[in-house]
Amino acid sequence: MAEMTAAEMAKKYSIVLMGENLRIRNAPKNTVEVEAIRASKPEIVSYLRGVDEAEAKRQARINSIKGLTELREYTRAIDAWEMKVEDAISSGMLRGMGEKPVRLEGDYPEADAYLALEAMSYASNDAKSSAGARGVEAVKDGESPIIALENAKAEWGTYCSKNIWN
Secondary structure, three states: OOOOOHHHHHHHOOEEEEOOEEEEOOOOOOHHHHHHHHHOHHHHHHHHHHHHHHHHHHHHHHHOOOOHHHHHHHHHHHHHHHHHHHHHHHHOOOOOOOOOOOOOOOOOHHHHHHHHHHHHHOOOOHHHHHHHHHHHHHHHOOOOHHHHHHHHHHHHHHHHHHOOOO
16 A cells, blocks of 8 residues: 555545544555554544644634624524414414514624525535535635625526526
8 A cells, every 4th residue: 555644544534533533434445554544543633633623713714703693593583483483373373472583783794694605505506505615615714705605696697697598
């Protein structure tokens, strides 16, 4: 087996870090590969910790978007209220629904843009979801959510224009 770097091993064998242990999802084919992984464990652990730290920094950029947590809580509250309304209507007991949650005071354009990108990334159309996913990744890499949303919408619009007759 040719010498592989820790990154190559982590990718090839789908290795993840669980505490101080390595979890290997794609089993090595022979004992030579197992021994190579064992010998490289310190380097693999170091590499995976670096990846985890980098991903934590990227996620911190998302978490720092002003109003994002509040808008997500509002969305959950609306969903819960709508379920109560549906249950009340289906049971014929139109009591106990509570008041409809009120949208937050204040304007959170960056949080709105990020949530739109996130929703776009879950679209059923592959091109649209890819544009949304690239936008989410751009935000994690430090781009403004508003600019990332504009770029994703432009990419989706271009795709639609090219494929209008398909």
